[in-house]
Amino acid sequence: MIKAISLHKKFRNLLAVNNISFTIELGTVVGFLGPNGAGKSTTMRILAGFYQADSGKASICGYDVFKNRFDAQAFLGYLPEAPGGFQVLTVREFLVYCGESRGVWGHQLEVAINRVTELIDLGLALDKKIATLSKGWRQRAWLAQAILHDPPALILDEPTDGLDPNQKEHIRTLIRSICPKKAIILSTHILEEAEEICDRAIIINKGKIVADDTPRNLGDANGRIAQSFRSLTNEEADRD
16 A cells, blocks of 8 residues: 655745645556646655655655655565666666565575566566667666565556556556556556556646546546646646
8 A cells, every 4th residue: 555644845935735635445556647837756766765855744554754764665666767876787686676675585586586577578678778779678677676575565656667568568468467466656648548548547637636637537538647647737738
């Protein structure tokens, strides 16, 4: 379970997160939608334990993110926005590092790496340095580290960013396939993605939740949520 209660976060004069509350149960994929600068990534960083909220509470599988951060993170897989770093490592070395830092060792780690390599179709890049990879391959490597330890909660900040159409569809199918045993929140600028794979859509604008409903209820007669998105945010969203 992923839970946020009355989260607030301010950067100088900017109120980036304004009274955000929601709960995501196991077996649910929630799309976190909003224009650039709406507060999506900040909220996700708070939930993942990388930002301290000014007020409010957050928990992962019952563990308080602020008081018991490492316990909470043990049950969490996190894909940050525009991930970087670890350029001198191969993808395999990167996954070994991530696994060992989470207490996965030896044969168990080897099995886990083989599992995510197959799930994400990462084999061609496994022994290449991250610095040499295209944006799409880097994104897949970082997604692999998020699910490496098979956590029950996933926070995915634009998981299909940089992927080609076939890769996007592969990752969307993967997310749906692992959903029954996980609580998942993902941000995306692609409304079709939310329509296709999400059970719920939370729309955020200027740091506040302006809608929290199923894509069907937010959609028009054709099941498209673009009109609701525009009316709630006064923004255009990408379609892909």
